[in-house]
Amino acid sequence: MTPPSTQRLDVQIPVDADGVVAFTRDLVRLRTVNEPGFGEAPAAGLVAAKMREFGWDPVVTEPAPGRPNVVATITGDGPGRTLLFEGHTDVVTEGSLDGWTVDPYGGEIRDGRLYGRGAADMKSGVAAMLYGVRALQLAGGFSGTVKVCALADEEGMMIGVHHLVDSGVVSDVDGAIVCEPEGGEICPVSKGAMRFRVTFTGTMAHGAMPQHARNPIPAAADFLRVLDHLQADFTARHGSHPHLGPTYVTPTVLNAGDLDQINVIPASATVAADIRTIPGVDHEELVVRLTDHAERIASERQLRASVTVPVNRPPVDTPVDALVVASLARAHAAVTGTEPVFGGVPGTTDGTILTVRAGIPTVVYGPGGKWIPHQADEFVELADIVSAARVYAVAAREFLSS
Structure with missing residues (x-):
């Protein structure tokens, strides 16, 4: 796999760092486990409320009763490409509390880390994509459209993303960034x-x-x-x-x-x-x-x-020279000051369905370690949340203006 050109961008888009951390914490405190009797509704409601606070007009649908998808469409100053950001609001169960040293739903912050079930997988990614797109919007001057999707049931049968594809909402999407935790790696391939x-x-x-x-x-x-x-x-x-x-x-x-x-x-x-x-x-x-x-x-x-x-x-193999991958790589370099590291997703994500069923070039990149999801004492570095939001904002600007 040969990395695409990562010509350095001289661009930064300011992000509400305190806001994105606080919103992640609020999401982690909600027990939206993917098991009978629970579901994503509390987190989906919080996401929809935040979107309305941003002045967006979220559309809430239910692939299954009590299991909402939330989608907002943000338009720029003129016609252009359409970029999709995607995350899920369900989490796996916390399992036995014997392995935890913190309350799985306490949202504890300690030594620069936010702890809790879903902190990495992937409520920090959901928060980062919202705040990243909001930062892009406030910075102004972009063409095209951004769609922000917080979906149900990624940890199960992926009914949320199947419903999204069936609805036709993604029929005009030119590229998608899936905000799963990948430890800073840019992952255009997935098993x-x-x-x-x-x-x-x-x-x-x-x-x-x-x-x-x-x-x-x-x-x-x-x-x-x-x-x-x-x-x-x-x-x-x-x-x-x-x-x-x-x-x-x-x-x-x-x-x-x-x-x-x-x-x-x-x-x-x-x-x-x-x-x-x-x-x-x-x-x-x-x-x-x-x-x-x-x-x-x-x-x-x-x-x-x-x-x-x-x-x-089936596996996903998005070319590294696809615009959505190259835009993300250049944004990562600009925001972090480090050259991008390319990797792969060891499992599947909602992006698999977006690529296989809808033909959308997808890439996976988000805050949190690649190997920490589903473990006790799950955590995410606060700095990673803010950095991801900044990268998302710059990547969107680059993708839409290229």
């Missing part, structure tokens, strides 16, 4: 994700009479060996991506029988895998290949195989 599940069904019987059963457990073991061989095959065929590493084929679920019924041969056994792919891996070919293996194993053992693919998100 793909596939979740594959196969259930082998046979005939239940007493453990003392296996001749009357069709045992699905050996078939599950056969399929686990297929997954192991597949990992090695992908490594041989596609190697290791410089920013993403190799493709991973990871068995994550093995379910058969009842632990208290050791004398019973179960009727079914399920194997599931989490597969993380790099550019060059064809997902449709992968589904066919895995399905063929499952059906072959089932046939050999006189069983039935049922295959489902709950998640199928």
Whole structure:
């Protein structure tokens, strides 16, 4: 991957540093976990209120009841390109409190860091994109349009971004910056994700009479060996991506029988895998290949195989010379005084859907460490929040005026 030209920009756009930190803290204090009975509504409401305070006119829709998307459109002084900033308002659960030394929703600030669930992933990114675009607006003199989107359910099935694409709101977007935490790296590539599940069904019987059963457990073991061989095959065929590493084929679920019924041969056994792919891996070919293996194993053992693919998100490989990437790189250099470092997203983001479904060139860049999300004592550096907001403002000016 060859970095684009990063000709130094001599531009700075002032950002309300105290305001963006305070707003991040307010968001972190809201428990908007992605689990039944909760949801993003409190954070979405706070985002919409802040947008109205800025004089914007947010549009709130619900991809699912109680799970809002919030979108604001800010127009410049004349026609031009359209840039989208995107973040999500849901967070993962805090898990056991045993690992935390702070209140996950206390918004504690200590030694220049803001602690709490979602501090990095990604309420600081949401705050930074709002304040960055507001700074651009107050600085004046830009053409085109900026869309700011705070979406639901990124940590789940990504219903928020699918709803956004289905609504047509992004049909005119020329580039998108996804504000996920990447530790200061500019990430135009992201791994793909596939979740594959196969259930082998046979005939239940007493453990003392296996001749009357069709045992699905050996078939599950056969399929686990297929997954192991597949990992090695992908490594041989596609190697290791410089920013993403190799493709991973990871068995994550093995379910058969009842632990208290050791004398019973179960009727079914399920194997599931989490597969993380790099550019060059064809997902449709992968589904066919895995399905063929499952059906072959089932046939050999006189069983039935049922295959489902709950998640199928191909990798993203935005060219580094795409305008949205180059604009962000130049903005990063101008604001931070350091040359940009290019990297990759080890998982998937809403940007995956924006690229795969809507064809939008996307790049991921935001405050917070790349590896801190979903951990106890999650935190973000206050300086990183302010810096990201400044970079977003300059990147937008550069993208819209280039």
